[in-house]
Amino acid sequence: MQPWADEVHRELKQAGVRLVGYVPDAGHKRLIELCHADKSMRSVVLTTEEEGIGLAAGAWLGGARSALLMQSSGVGNIVNVLGILKTCRFPLVIVVTMRGEAGEFNSWQVPMGEGTQAAFEIMGVSVKRASAPGEVAPLVAQALKGEQAAAILISQKIIGIKSFQDQTNQ
Amino acid sequence: MKLHRRDVVKKLLEKRGSLLVVAGLGSTSWDITAAGDHPLSFPTWGAMGQAAMMGLGLALAQPKRRVLVITGDGEMLMGLGSLATIGVQKPKNLTVVVIDNERYGETGMQVTHTASGVNLAAVAKACGFKTSRVVTKNISLRDTIHRTAGPHFLQIKVVAEKLPLVLPPQDGVQLKDRFRRALLGKG
Numbered sequence: 001m002q003p004w005a006d007e008v009h010r011e012l013k014q015a016g017v018r019l020v021g022y023v024p025d026a027g028h029k030r031l032i033e034l035c036h037a038d039k040s041m042r043s044v045v046l047t048t049e050e051e052g053i054g055l056a057a058g059a060w061l062g063g064a065r066s067a068l069l070m071q072s073s074g075v076g077n078i079v080n081v082l083g084i085l086k087t088c089r090f091p092l093v094i095v096v097t098m099r100g101e102a103g104e105f106n107s108w109q110v111p112m113g114e115g116t117q118a119a120f121e122i123m124g125v126s127v128k129r130a131s132a133p134g135e136v137a138p139l140v141a142q143a144l145k146g147e148q149a150a151a152i153l154i155s156q157k158i159i160g161i162k163s164f165q166d167q168t169n170q
Numbered sequence: 171m172k173l174h175r176r177d178v179v180k181k182l183l184e185k186r187g188s189l190l191v192v193a194g195l196g197s198t199s200w201d202i203t204a205a206g207d208h209p210l211s212f213p214t215w216g217a218m219g220q221a222a223m224m225g226l227g228l229a230l231a232q233p234k235r236r237v238l239v240i241t242g243d244g245e246m247l248m249g250l251g252s253l254a255t256i257g258v259q260k261p262k263n264l265t266v267v268v269i270d271n272e273r274y275g276e277t278g279m280q281v282t283h284t285a286s287g288v289n290l291a292a293v294a295k296a297c298g299f300k301t302s303r304v305v306t307k308n309i310s311l312r313d314t315i316h317r318t319a320g321p322h323f324l325q326i327k328v329v330a331e332k333l334p335l336v337l338p339p340q341d342g343v344q345l346k347d348r349f350r351r352a353l354l355g356k357g
Contacts, residue, residue, distance in 0.1 A: 019231065044259060047255055051251060051255055053220060054221070055224075055226055055227040056227060057220070057227060058192065058226060058227025058229075058230075060350075061190075061224070061228050062228040062232040063350065063354045080217070081217045083217065084217040087216065088343055089346070
């Protein structure tokens with residue numbers, strides 16, 4: 001159950017988002033399904049998060065608004081290409097599910113989780129953290145109004161995955 | 171007889187009409203500028219590896235327009251995964267051209283993987299591009315770029331040569347805004 005995902009999907013739709021790039025994450029499962037089921041959106045699965053930045057830049061050149069979904073480990077994959085959002089002032093809302101926080105079962109997720117916010121900020125992307133389910137959609141809505149590069153980090157306690165078994169059961 | 175990149179790119183952009191163009195960073199951005207700067211060209215100065223994905227975003231946003239990506243072999247190799255992503259999305263209006271001199275032209279002409287036989291056209295074909303081929307001769311590619319259903323991939327082998335720089339505007343906001351104004355009537 002990820003009720004925040006339904007709220008985020010509504011906000012994306014209301015803001016006229018037509019393209020949704022994503023690298024899957026268990027925490028984004030519901031939102032990805034909602035975007036795929038929505039005929040007004042084209043959902044594009046990516047091989048690496050970097051591709052989502054190129055996709056979004058091209059879409060904006062063509063007049064389409066897009067959003068990008070990923071987990072925190074993907075943020076490290078996009079640092080250099082985030083530069084294009086800043087130099088060309090491309091607006092983009094990036095929704096990130098956090099790993100490596102409280103409740104993490106995989107220690108290899110911890111370093112990137114700890115560095116996620118800083119990685120965005122060194123490249124000029126504004127960051128907001130949602131620490132309760134009800135905070136996610138309003139932060140996404142606010143970011144969509146901002147017309148700039150913005151990331152919303154969804155705290156791992158909202159996702160609540162604590163073991164490999166939980167992850168498989170998502 | 172080997173092909174020269176500036177001649178090839180000039181010919182690709184001849185009578186371009188409503189074609190939307192994205193160029194990869196470095197030599198291909200200089201090539202499209204040498205052929206004639208245009209508001210519906212988006213030359214990149216960074217974000218290496220993302221030219222083909224920018225073409226995909228543009229092609230999906232503008233399904234009624236033809237989109238042409240012109241990039242180098244080094245730039246394409248950095249974003250090889252994007253060929254798989256494009257192969258899955260199958261935009262009919264997208265052509266990706268790799269101007270392949272088998273070198274990293276901006277950093278001292280070091281060889282790329284294509285010099286050792288890596289066949290980008292075969293990769294694109296395996297990823298699901300509608301057509302994909304290696305071009306070594308001066309032939310017309312107009313139908314491919316402007317008419318027939320894609321996605322198409324063309325790996326055009328060219329001479330490795332150092333040419334005079336012909337630089338496009340560098341201000342990214344200006345490049346983006348002029349493109350959107352020309353295409354959409356807004357910045």
